[in-house]
Amino acid sequence: MTHPAAAIDPSRSPAAEPRTLVEVAGVTKAFGSGPGSVVALAAVSLSIFENEFFTLLGPSGCGKTTLLRLIAGFEHPSAGVISLDGRDLTELPPHRRPVNTVFQSYALFPHMSVAENVAFGLERLGRPRAEIIARVKHVLALVKLEAMADRRPAQLSGGQQQRVALARALAPAPRLLLLDEPLSALDQKLRREMQGELKRLQRETGVTFVLVTHDQEEALAMSDRIAVMSTGRVLQIGGPSEIYDRPATRFVADFIGEANLLPGDLVGRPGGTVAIRPERVHLVSAGAGIPASGGTGEDGAGGTATRLPGIVITLTFLGSDVLYEVALAAGPLIKARLRDAAPGVEAGSAVLAGWPKGAERPVAEDPLPAGPRP
Amino acid sequence: MSGTARVRTLPLLAPALGVILVFMVAPMLIAGAYSFLTAGAYGGVRLPVTGEAYVRFLFDRDLDDSLIFDDTYLVIFGRSIALAAATTVLSVLIGLPVAWFMACRDKATRDLLVLAITIPFWTNLLIRTYCWVLILRDQGLVNAALIGTGVTSEPITFLYSNEAILLGLVYSFLPFMVLPIYATLERLDPRLVEAAHDLYAGRWAAFRYVVWPLAKAGVAAGTILVFVPALGAFLAPDLLGGGRKLMIGSLIHLQFTSSRNWPFGAAASMILMAFVLVALVIAARRRAGQVAP
Ligand SMILES: Nc1ncnc2c1ncn2[C@@H]1O[C@H](COP(=O)(O)OP(=O)(O)OP(=O)(O)O)[C@@H](O)[C@H]1O
Numbered sequence: 097m098t099h100p101a102a103a104i105d106p107s108r109s110p111a112a113e114p115r116t117l118v119e120v121a122g123v124t125k126a127f128g129s130g131p132g133s134v135v136a137l138a139a140v141s142l143s144i145f146e147n148e149f150f151t152l153l154g155p156s157g158c159g160k161t162t163l164l165r166l167i168a169g170f171e172h173p174s175a176g177v178i179s180l181d182g183r184d185l186t187e188l189p190p191h192r193r194p195v196n197t198v199f200q201s202y203a204l205f206p207h208m209s210v211a212e213n214v215a216f217g218l219e220r221l222g223r224p225r226a227e228i229i230a231r232v233k234h235v236l237a238l239v240k241l242e243a244m245a246d247r248r249p250a251q252l253s254g255g256q257q258q259r260v261a262l263a264r265a266l267a268p269a270p271r272l273l274l275l276d277e278p279l280s281a282l283d284q285k286l287r288r289e290m291q292g293e294l295k296r297l298q299r300e301t302g303v304t305f306v307l308v309t310h311d312q313e314e315a316l317a318m319s320d321r322i323a324v325m326s327t328g329r330v331l332q333i334g335g336p337s338e339i340y341d342r343p344a345t346r347f348v349a350d351f352i353g354e355a356n357l358l359p360g361d362l363v364g365r366p367g368g369t370v371a372i373r374p375e376r377v378h379l380v381s382a383g384a385g386i387p388a389s390g391g392t393g394e395d396g397a398g399g400t401a402t403r404l405p406g407i408v409i410t411l412t413f414l415g416s417d418v419l420y421e422v423a424l425a426a427g428p429l430i431k432a433r434l435r436d437a438a439p440g441v442e443a444g445s446a447v448l449a450g451w452p453k454g455a456e457r458p459v460a461e462d463p464l465p466a467g468p469r470p
Numbered sequence: 471m472s473g474t475a476r477v478r479t480l481p482l483l484a485p486a487l488g489v490i491l492v493f494m495v496a497p498m499l500i501a502g503a504y505s506f507l508t509a510g511a512y513g514g515v516r517l518p519v520t521g522e523a524y525v526r527f528l529f530d531r532d533l534d535d536s537l538i539f540d541d542t543y544l545v546i547f548g549r550s551i552a553l554a555a556a557t558t559v560l561s562v563l564i565g566l567p568v569a570w571f572m573a574c575r576d577k578a579t580r581d582l583l584v585l586a587i588t589i590p591f592w593t594n595l596l597i598r599t600y601c602w603v604l605i606l607r608d609q610g611l612v613n614a615a616l617i618g619t620g621v622t623s624e625p626i627t628f629l630y631s632n633e634a635i636l637l638g639l640v641y642s643f644l645p646f647m648v649l650p651i652y653a654t655l656e657r658l659d660p661r662l663v664e665a666a667h668d669l670y671a672g673r674w675a676a677f678r679y680v681v682w683p684l685a686k687a688g689v690a691a692g693t694i695l696v697f698v699p700a701l702g703a704f705l706a707p708d709l710l711g712g713g714r715k716l717m718i719g720s721l722i723h724l725q726f727t728s729s730r731n732w733p734f735g736a737a738a739s740m741i742l743m744a745f746v747l748v749a750l751v752i753a754a755r756r757r758a759g760q761v762a763p
């Protein structure tokens with residue numbers, strides 16, 4: 097069998113065309129059998145490119161960890177194939193895969209020093225002693241822990257332990273680094289710091305990172321591409337701005353940032369649902385003359401913008417922005433997030449809520465949840 | 471500062487100290503005192519004070535009262551140590567996989583298995599050891615099965631051998647090895663094993679470098695819990711060794727019963743205790759040395 101990697105320059109220049117490193121094809125994972133079985137992943141397919149920062153984003157229980165464990169080899173797919181560099185991984189045990197994991201709980205070996213932890217993978221690979229020492233030193237410098245080399249994990253802070261886990265997984269220079277919510281145990285400030293650090297490490301090492309998180313801000317800030325998951329399915333894959341600006345389904349629109357989900361009938365797209373980001377909505381005072389009810393529901397249909405009458409219910413100051421909640425005459429609520437308070441608009445004011453043409457995105461309904469099998 | 475702290479904690483420690491005094495120190499002192507007395511004709515002890523019991527351990531007295539070196543008791547002592555050591559090694563070899571198997575089950579199964587391990591304790595050890603006689607004797611279960619299946623035509627004699635004693639000892643003390651190892655393995659985070667596999671360790675390397683170092687404390691505790699009582703055991707050697715292969719425990723037992731030589735029995739148990747103490751101290755030193763080189 098010819099190895100696809102053989103045709104590619106092994107130096108892996110970052111400027112090269114995106115090349116598929118991991119291919120997940122139709123992977124299903126069910127835990128247990130019979131009526132009590134749980135389908136954690138339902139026919140998931142995705143490709144992860146070389147050198148990219150890829151994120152699996154989704155709410156708790158959607159199957160992110162399961163997918164990561166399948167790639168690492170700790171679980172076997174019930175159906176489907178996972179391949180790396182074009183090679184089918186199915187029969188390869190975890191210790192034969194060029195993949196390393198940063199565990200959510202870090203899973204540092206408590207009876208070994210920091211340096212011994214970091215050296216572990218290299219030693220199992222049988223690297224020469226001198227090379228191991230140099231490599232451990234280099235990786236510890238990368239995560240800024242040279243001074244801690246002789247400490248035990250129990251003598252380190254949470255953030256330091258996290259960096260040891262990172263160094264340990266990076267030391268053998270894996271083709272792929274899997275990170276399962278590596279930042280979730282850290283406090284807010286440390287978390288921000290480590291996000292930058294992770295991004296920097298990914299760029300410096302050129303290793304492909306797959307990050308699992310349920311924090312959409314983290315995903316948007318760090319990733320080259322994001323796969324949004326829900327109930328065992330991948331709903332959309334794309335860059336952060338693509339996912340944010342053009343959510344494919346109702347769930348994606350709602351989960352990433354904030355979204356107004358309105359029935360399409362209201363905006364002249366009968367049948368479907370549209371999503372509008374609150375910051376795209378603007379409000380104009382409609383004056384006392386506009387009736388609060390009985391409006392046509394559409395204003396300036398032939399123009400460049402949509403305008404819907406409604407009444408402001410609440411306004412909330414969010415520091416830099418003001419958030420308005422408007423009850424539309426047609427029924428649904430709509431949120432508008434404005435830089436500055438709209439002049440003359442307060443709770444109870446009759447307003448016209450509008451947005452530029454094209455700001456509303458039609459979104460598909462979500463597939464049925466995987467759920468337990470019949 | 472620490473002086474006043476000690477004075478204050480003394481009343482709190484008193485019950486524990488009392489228990490240790492009454493149940494551990496007092497019997498030892500009594501045994502120690504007896505070992506330096508003379509045997510009474512019908513058991514018990516009497517004056518004068520003498521070191522005769524200790525002399526008897528190594529020497530025989532000739533008719534003219536000269537001492538002749540006699541290794542009978544040393545052989546018994548050596549056999550005891552060898553059998554206890556073999557028991558310990560076998561218990562580790564069997565107990566480690568058993569404990570690992572238990573620790574890998576889910577919570578409900580684990581609790582059930584711990585209960586199962588303790589079930590033998592519900593029956594008296596004497597009866598359980600005697601059951602092995604019934605199983606192993608010439609007309610026993612094993613021989614019946616062997617003859618029934620035509621493996622052999624004549625019964626094979628299993629009983630009254632060192633191997634039979636060893637079997638009985640391992641059977642008696644295995645739970646004391648399994649439980650402490652299980653206790654350490656149960657606390658071992660399974661992610662550590664996954665992390666080892668993730669970092670290119672196969673099964674053996676994961677065991678050697680991650681599981682074993684973390685399970686060692688349990689093995690050490692189990693070793694003490696198995697080795698020490700196995701050394702002084704007398705039921706298994708009596709019943710399965712048929713009294714022909716004495717162990718130090720049976721020897722002591724005999725002195726206090728049919729031989730009616732309490733001072734010698736007490737002296738033998740003092741020697742045994744001294745040996746155990748020295749062994750424990752050496753082991754503790756070695757372990758301390760490993761932790762802080
Ligand atoms: N070993 C298992 N046995 C049975 N069910 C499991 C097992 N592991 C996971 N599941 C189920 O599979 C589904 C997905 O779990 P998974 O751990 O992948 O979720 P997740 O997306 O990582 O969630 P979280 O963000 O909470 O970590 C859940 O419904 C979970 O209960």
Ligand SMILES: [Mg+2]
Pocket residue numbers: 160161162
């Ligand atoms: Mg998870």
